[in-house]
Amino acid sequence: MIAEQRDDYVEKLRQGDEASWTKLIDDYRDKVFKTALSFIPFADEAEDLAQEVFIEVHKSIAGFQGKSSLSTWIYRITVNKAINYLKKNKKYLNARPIEDYMAIEEGIYADTTDASASIQQKEHRKIISQAIQGLPERQATVFVMHKIEGQSYREIAELLNITLSSVESLMHRARITLQSKLISLYKQYHK
């Protein structure tokens, strides 16, 4: 989208043009949902969070100055909301049963029939989610953004407003911490 078109589009959003808002939601819904799911492995919670993101975007669009792209801005809001959600609901999320975890194939194929593979996926999802939740907040954020969201170190640095070397250092520490978390989870699961 070229700059003029983008400005027009943002202006329409500011004016509350319903067609523009519907287009925005349709364009970003799956991306926002996937980011939410990267942090929160439950489809219902992740979808609720995605809705909250759009409501927040709607509330804050008047203050959007266009310094970053619209997608970067929405992504930043999503990450912030997801981190806050995790902080507030850590205990509740850890208490959820294994069936509630979203298996990866559920997001790709609606008609998956392999129940045992699905359970295994859910278990893996639970383990990795527990390991990520055990990381310090900044390490967890950088890890999820890089390993799950596929953002480059440079993109993460811009999004989080930190230096490239900080991202590298956080990622390095995240890997070390995650490794020891996985080892202790292995011990728990194989008692």
Next chain:
Amino acid sequence: MAQVNKFKSVKILKSILMNCKKTKHLLLDYMDKIPDQDVMDEINSHLTHCESCASLYSFVSETMSSVNAFSESHPETSAYFSSRTMEKIRNSETRVFSPWAWIYNVLFKKVSIITASFAGLIAGVVLGVLFSSAYVQQNNFVTVSEEETVEEIYVAGMSDQYFTQFFDNQINSTDGNK
């Protein structure tokens, strides 16, 4: 001879333990093929001989593979996501600021514990004052002796009722003497 064998066994055991420790520290790096080739070969060789490290590696690699699989997936929101979100946005637009709602929110949602403690404290003070005054009234702690003069009774802070009663007693006793 036995001591030499013991020394050798300890050395072998130590090398196995060291390898396990080293392998555990390099599991994620090994998965992503980060170390040099000789280190990769060393870990590879260790994993083929050490059952517990192989099992741990399988656990870690399966878990991490699920991360990779998720990163390549394209999960979709439910069918009515857009319409439901638009409805929520419309609702949030029409929500008018209400001071009562704000007070309710602050008092009962945001600071409910502080509010409850504060209310408890106030209630305690009020009840304390009420009970103590009722108790004082009931037991009439202030006694009046017959020698006290009218001025002294007022100074003692007697109510009019007690003053009248005292005055009547004074008159009656004087009449009796006569």
